[in-house]
Amino acid sequence: MSRKIIIIGAGINGLVAANYLQRNGYQVSIIESKAKVGGACTSETVTLSGKDYRYASGASVLGLMQRFIFEETGLSKKLKTFVPESPKLVFFPNDSEPTIIYRNPKDLDRELRDKWGEQGNIEAFREDESRVIDFLQTGYRDAVTPNLEDARSILGEALTNLWITGDAKNLLDHYFTSDKAKIYMAMTVAESGPVSIREKSSALTIPIMDSGSIFSGYYGFVYEGIWQVTEELEKINRALGVNFYTSSKVLNVDTKTNRVNFISPTGEEKKIFDQLIFATDPLTASQLVNNSEHIEKVSDKKLLGSSGKLNLLFKQPIQWKHNIDHPDSDASFRFIFSVETLEEFEQATMSVCDHGVDYVPGFMQIYCEGAASKKMNKNLNHDRIAVFFKNLSLDKRGEDLSIVSEEIQDKLFENILNPEDCIWTNLVTPKNLQETFYFPQGNIDHIALTHKQMYFDRTFSFDPENNFYGFFNYEDIFYCGAGSYPCGSIAGTPGYMCSQQLIRLDQ
Ligand SMILES: Cc1cc2nc3c(=O)[nH]c(=O)nc-3n(C[C@H](O)[C@H](O)[C@H](O)COP(=O)(O)OP(=O)(O)OC[C@H]3O[C@@H](n4cnc5c(N)ncnc54)[C@H](O)[C@@H]3O)c2cc1C
Structure with a gap:
């Protein structure tokens, strides 16, 4: 008889784990507290003048997924995607022209020399990063428990120290000379939360965020919106x-009798499992x-997030000043920085840890979702962009920070010819993310990507060597949410790796 698996949480990781396990002969049930699946890969609808507009309330762009997951789950047959081939544009304060991030390293090298006075070795950076990414991707595919011995034997001591256990500051100083190049590359280190570039293991976030293979390390869009990934x-x-149980909030898990108690639209229900996977935070x-000890252990981790997102709708296509x-x-990705030196970047990143600070400008990433959808369907008229930005504290909701919303809009509209449209x-802030998506302190990776919660440490298992995705010491309980290796994002890699480990343990 097939083993009964219960997965709690229908975000991308729960859905990917369910897909692999069901196809491998398990009988899977997913219990999700919300009425619809998706977790933080979802949409909201706003009605304006009688017309409905959907927008991405959590994630916007796809890029960290592995191509094999996209294909093996069946998603590749269902989704239309688009990756802008145009270079990204970077704006620093006081620059009259944007810097163009060419895909070709030689063109990029020339551009960064001209615009930022960069004298370092971009080609060496990209080559070494590719080696680290190959190593990470092989580990994902084989669902191998991350460990330092493998890294040292495959990458060598020097690359392992620089890229895996080292700090981002040291990594960036090794390859680059200009602060602007370092800031641009350091963006991902601070993407989820206030992580110092001097923190041990902070270097690894850089290749991790480039380790998607669906679009060969680039980021792109899904037709209509990224929520199509989880809906499909x-x-x-x-x-x-x-089996799906939506609008069904799990109340508790009885670890002695392997029973889940939840409240569904028809009342209290219980369900027995052979194995249970938490795909929640x-x-x-x-x-x-x-279990109070487990609660304390998780609460002691660095959980704070500092990301905000401003969604905007335009009645006409946006006209950019710089194209x-x-x-x-x-549809090019655009990055607007408010800082010019690495020290300013660091101070802005860490400032949200101080009490009384609501917002300190750092960087804004602009995702042109409407223009990307228009590439896939010429008939769209209205436009939509998402501005993902730093650095917000956990104190206030978006609706209480209209001043921040206006500041972001002012900065953005400097680059747009038709802001009146x-x-x-x-606006959503870490506090909104905490309340809407249950992220413990608003971190989009559930827990920060930082020292002691990175790579081989990004586990909750008592026996990581043999049961990396195990949940504390429970034999039949596993954890595969964004808080586990490698990280969050619309990738499903933890869900996949956990499913493979469970299948292996059962053999
Ligand atoms: C504003 C924002 C922007 C982002 N931008 C991007 C982006 O552009 N690209 C990208 O790749 N990533 C992005 N991310 C990160 C990405 O969305 C998350 O890392 C990812 O969605 C986490 O997936 P998950 O499956 O691990 O967890 P979640 O999506 O958090 O899913 C957990 C699920 O568990 C359910 N649950 C919780 N408690 C219970 C309970 N008691 N009973 C039943 N169900 C329960 C929740 O309702 C939820 O559906 C962004 C996130 C946010 C919030």
Whole structure:
């Protein structure tokens, strides 16, 4: 008889784990507290003048997923995607022209020399990063427990120290000379939370964030919006036979009798499992097993997030002041920095740890979702962008920070010729993310990507060597949410790796 698996949480990781396990002969049930699946890969709808507009309330762009997951789950047959081939544009304060991030390292080298006075070795950086990424991707594919011995034997001592255990400051100083190049590369280190570039293991975030293979390390868009990834995966999983319990909040897990108690629209229910996977944030997981030591252990981790997102709708396509001569240029990724030196970047990143600070400008990443969808369907008229930005504290909700929303809009509109076409904006802060998505302290990776919660440490298992995705010391309970290795994002890598480990343990 097939083993009964219960997965709690229908975010990308729960859905990917369910897909692999159901296809491997398990009988999977997913219990999700919300009415619809997706977790932080989801949409909201706003009605303006009688017309409905959907927008991505959590994630926006796809890029960290592994191509094999995209194909093996069946997603590749269902989704239309688009990756802008035009170079990214970077704006620093006081620069009259944007810097163009060419894909070709030689062109990029010339551009960074001209614009930023960069004298370092970009080609060496990209070559070494590729070696680290190959190593990481092989580990993902083989679902191998991350460990330093493998890294040392495959990458060598020097690269392991520089890229895996080292800090981002040292890594960037090794390859680059200009602060602007270092800041641009350091962006991902601070993407989820206030992580210092001097923190041990902070270097590894850089190759991790480039280690998606779906678009060969680049980021792109899904037609209509990224929520299609989880909505399609739900349909695929249902067709495979996965049972879904939505609007069903798990109240607790009885670890002695292997029973889940939850409240569904029809009342209190219980369900027995052979194995259980938490695909929630780790704090919720430890609360559901009701173990004070586990709760304390998770609460002691660095959980703070500092990301905000401003969604904007325009009634006409956005006209950018600066474009490049490329057919995809309207959909180019744009990065606007408010800092010019690495020290300013560091101070802005860490400032949200101080009490009384609501917002300190650092960087804004602009995702041109409407222009990307228009590339896939010419008939779209309205436009939509998402501005993902730093550095917000956990203190206030977006609706209480209209001043921040206006500041972001002012900065953005400096680059837009038709700001009057903007018809709607919505700001979310770490506090909103905590309340909407249950991220413990608003971190988009559930827990920060930082020292002692990175790579081989990004586990909750008592026996990581043999059971990396195990949850504390429970034999039949596993954890595969964004808080586990490698990280969050719309990738599903932890969900995949956990499913493979569970299949292996059962053999
Ligand atoms: C504003 C924002 C922007 C982002 N931008 C990007 C981006 O552009 N690209 C990208 O790749 N990533 C992005 N991310 C990160 C990405 O969205 C997350 O890392 C990822 O969605 C986490 O997936 P998950 O499956 O691990 O967890 P989650 O998505 O958090 O899913 C956990 C699920 O568990 C459910 N749950 C919790 N408690 C219970 C309970 N008691 N009973 C039943 N169910 C429960 C929740 O409802 C939820 O559905 C962004 C995140 C945010 C918030």
